[in-house]
Amino acid sequence: MKVLVTGSSGLIGSEAVRFYDKQGHAVFGVDNNMRMMFFGPKGDTTWNLKQLLDSTDNFIHLDVDIRDRKALEDIFTENQFDLIIHSAAQPSHDKARDIPFVDFEVNAVGTLNLLEMTRHYSPDAVFINMSTNKVYGDAPNELSLVELEKRYDYADPQYQEGIDESFRIDQSTHSLFGASKLAGDIVAQEYGRYFGLNVGIFRGGCLTGSSHSGVELHGFLSYLVKVIMAGGKYHIFGYKGKQVRDNIHSYDVIQAFESFRKNPRPGEVYNLGGGRQNSISILEALEMVEDLSGKKAHWVYEEQNRIGDHICYISDLKKLKTHFSDWSITRSLEDILKEMIIAEKKRI
Numbered sequence: 001m002k003v004l005v006t007g008s009s010g011l012i013g014s015e016a017v018r019f020y021d022k023q024g025h026a027v028f029g030v031d032n033n034m035r036m037m038f039f040g041p042k043g044d045t046t047w048n049l050k051q052l053l054d055s056t057d058n059f060i061h062l063d064v065d066i067r068d069r070k071a072l073e074d075i076f077t078e079n080q081f082d083l084i085i086h087s088a089a090q091p092s093h094d095k096a097r098d099i100p101f102v103d104f105e106v107n108a109v110g111t112l113n114l115l116e117m118t119r120h121y122s123p124d125a126v127f128i129n130m131s132t133n134k135v136y137g138d139a140p141n142e143l144s145l146v147e148l149e150k151r152y153d154y155a156d157p158q159y160q161e162g163i164d165e166s167f168r169i170d171q172s173t174h175s176l177f178g179a180s181k182l183a184g185d186i187v188a189q190e191y192g193r194y195f196g197l198n199v200g201i202f203r204g205g206c207l208t209g210s211s212h213s214g215v216e217l218h219g220f221l222s223y224l225v226k227v228i229m230a231g232g233k234y235h236i237f238g239y240k241g242k243q244v245r246d247n248i249h250s251y252d253v254i255q256a257f258e259s260f261r262k263n264p265r266p267g268e269v270y271n272l273g274g275g276r277q278n279s280i281s282i283l284e285a286l287e288m289v290e291d292l293s294g295k296k297a298h299w300v301y302e303e304q305n306r307i308g309d310h311i312c313y314i315s316d317l318k319k320l321k322t323h324f325s326d327w328s329i330t331r332s333l334e335d336i337l338k339e340m341i342i343a344e345k346k347r348i
Contacts, residue, residue, distance in 0.1 A: 031064075
């Protein structure tokens with residue numbers, strides 16, 4: 001196959017590059033390191049690009065901005081793609097308020113650019129759109145919660161397995177990031193439903209792994225591990241540190257994409273996270289990293305929570321598992337954290 005991966009130096013993109021390169025496919029990666037522009041030197045993904053170039057056989061890196069329609073058209077006219085994995089994004093809901101035009105242009109217009117190129121030049125390709133659980137805004141915070149010693153949880157048994165794809169996406173506070181990603185999400189659905197393209201939309205929970213260039217504004221577990229391993233100070237923003245996220249390793253993300261590629265369902269939406277089994281609060285994560293690393297966590301608490309932040313979010317994976325019975329979570333939270341701790345020790 002010919003595979004196009006956007007955001008190819010990032011967490012999900014680089015995992016996709018490695019997987020499809022290892023399968024012997026020709027992989028084209030589009031990435032212009034905007035993460036460094038968003039987050040400064042700590043967000044720089046050059047180290048990951050270098051690793052990809054050193055370890056792959058069939059990977060071609062293209063320093064292209066997905067907002068540049070002409071550059072994308074040149075790529076698409078020269079190549080007939082079989083699979084497109086779109087994981088490039090401005091990923092921080094805090095950062096978006098400072099750069100609203102850039103945020104929308106990357107997350108919404110960039111997605112539209114890629115879908116249009118696919119429609120005109122690779123209409124038979126499978127198109128994976130990496131969306132986010134922030135499309136639900138802060139509506140999940142309206143659910144009744146119970147406060148436990150170290151986490152919040154859902155009070156209603158209906159949500160025991162988490163939030164499913166029928167949960168409402170409007171009349172809530174999304175952050176500008178959530179709004180721009182929702183625009184891209186809806187447009188991607190239309191290219192599947194209206195034009196009949198093989199488009200799948202995956203609403204990610206906390207995506208993680210050792211290839212993540214985690215920073216305070218984006219990359220929960222990655223950033224937390226980096227801070228503890230370096231002996232730094234971690235800031236908790238609101239909700240007593242009991243806010244909960246479900247975490248999924250980038251390998252399991254790519255396996256979900258691969259299941260969809262083999263049996264595409266145009267316009268379908270899937271929640272994609274670690275599910276209840278890989279859910280953890282900040283307090284629990286601090287404790288677990290301490291136990292696994294032998295390092296003491298230093299943290300400070302700030303009462304003000306982030307605007308639009310989820311108190312408790314767990315992805316209900318029932319639809320994904322029903323449509324693709326061959327897919328399941330293979331990396332536990334302990335597996336993920338052990339890998340990240342080892343990787344961070346090597347970097348230090």
